[in-house]
Amino acid sequence: MTRVAMTGARGFLGWHTRLALREQGVDASTVAVGQEYDLDSARQAVSGSARAVHLAGVNRASDDEVRDGNVLFATQFAEALRRADEPPSIVSYANSTQSINGSVYGEAKLRASEIVRSAADAVGATFEDVVLPNLFGEHGRPFYNAVTATFCHMLAAGERPAVVQDKELKLLHAQNAADLLSGGIPLTMQPSLEVRDTVSGLLSRLEGIARAYAQDEIPDVSDTYQRDLFNTYRSYTFDTRTPITLTRHADARGSFFEIIRSHGGAGQSSFSTTVPGVSRGDHYHRRKIERFTVLSGQATISLRKMFTDRVVEFAVRGDEPRAVDMPTGWSHKIQNTGTDTLYTSFWANEIFDPEKPDTIAEAV
Numbered sequence: 032m033t034r035v036a037m038t039g040a041r042g043f044l045g046w047h048t049r050l051a052l053r054e055q056g057v058d059a060s061t062v063a064v065g066q067e068y069d070l071d072s073a074r075q076a077v078s079g080s081a082r083a084v085h086l087a088g089v090n091r092a093s094d095d096e097v098r099d100g101n102v103l104f105a106t107q108f109a110e111a112l113r114r115a116d117e118p119p120s121i122v123s124y125a126n127s128t129q130s131i132n133g134s135v136y137g138e139a140k141l142r143a144s145e146i147v148r149s150a151a152d153a154v155g156a157t158f159e160d161v162v163l164p165n166l167f168g169e170h171g172r173p174f175y176n177a178v179t180a181t182f183c184h185m186l187a188a189g190e191r192p193a194v195v196q197d198k199e200l201k202l203l204h205a206q207n208a209a210d211l212l213s214g215g216i217p218l219t220m221q222p223s224l225e226v227r228d229t230v231s232g233l234l235s236r237l238e239g240i241a242r243a244y245a246q247d248e249i250p251d252v253s254d255t256y257q258r259d260l261f262n263t264y265r266s267y268t269f270d271t272r273t274p275i276t277l278t279r280h281a282d283a284r285g286s287f288f289e290i291i292r293s294h295g296g297a298g299q300s301s302f303s304t305t306v307p308g309v310s311r312g313d314h315y316h317r318r319k320i321e322r323f324t325v326l327s328g329q330a331t332i333s334l335r336k337m338f339t340d341r342v343v344e345f346a347v348r349g350d351e352p353r354a355v356d357m358p359t360g361w362s363h364k365i366q367n368t369g370t371d372t373l374y375t376s377f378w379a380n381e382i383f384d385p386e387k388p389d390t391i392a393e394a395v
Contacts, residue, residue, distance in 0.1 A: 082122070
């Protein structure tokens with residue numbers, strides 16, 4: 032598979048799906064829908080793709096806008112499929128568990144599924160109806176995408192969220208949803224990736240994560256749900272908690288400072304020397320937690336949020352130690368900008384597995 036066509040590429044789930052595709056070495060062709068829809072452009076984007084993924088939808092608007100918007104997007108996507116010179120062999124649709132609850136949004140998602148399925152059948156493609164529960168993940172839009180995004184945003188801002196209605200949630204991290212939609216993992220794995228929690232339980236976990244990170248510590252990330260919640264939370268703290276200033280103690284004997292305190296889970300520490308003018312990195316992670324700390328010398332750490340031009344740079348020095356935690360979905364590198372050898376400590380929350388490195392080459 033070399034190319035996937037996708038609607039909703041600029042949305043929350045679209046961003047995560049593009050991260051997953053980039054790891055697979057697959058290009059994503061954007062299919063614009065709504066007011067930006069152009070049949071010829073959409074047809075060309077879909078034609079020749081191995082898979083077409085329909086993500087675009089409307090979930091926060093008036094009843095009419097929700098109903099009409101979801102049906103319109105599905106109709107436009109279906110038209111592009113039917114008109115493609117070389118239709119994809121697989122069509123994947125991001126459906127919702129709400130499609131059976133009788134709500135306006137649920138009925139709109141169900142109708143959109145029927146429209147896309149009909150077009151897939153017409154062109155001889157396999158239709159995958161991926162029914163997704165509540166999604167959470169990095170850079171979700173608070174007060175819009177999900178309660179997790181709202182809680183993270185408020186906690187990062189020092190506010191205290193309140194549980195208005197406590198109920199059980201079925202949750203799925205957006206990177207897992209992206210793998211399902213992009214064909215990175217089989218749909219049969221979805222039940223094992225979903226997590227059940229209550230609204231109050233979710234908030235309690237996030238409050239514990241926020242307390243630990245406020246002390247510059249890594250919370251317990253020994254299970255994947257906790258790790259994914261931590262990665263989600265810290266995506267809302269990047270501008271305020273980065274870099275982390277470390278306390279350096281120095282006397283006639285030399286100097287000492289702590290690099291990291293981690294409350295649980297695996298971990299691996301590494302050390303490198305880098306000659307002046309040379310950089311290391313130029314990659315991103317989808318799930319791995321990674322911390323850079325300069326021990327001696329001076330450097331610039333550069334980070335770029337994937338699929339954007341936003342680059343953030345931090346000047347760091349060994350005699351004024353500051354740690355930088357690399358946000359997931361951001362390409363990053365460190366460059367020796369001094370005249371002496373650069374000594375750097377690298378910490379990751381998992382032991383490196385060459386079969387599953389979660390280190391995807393991408394220039395900052």
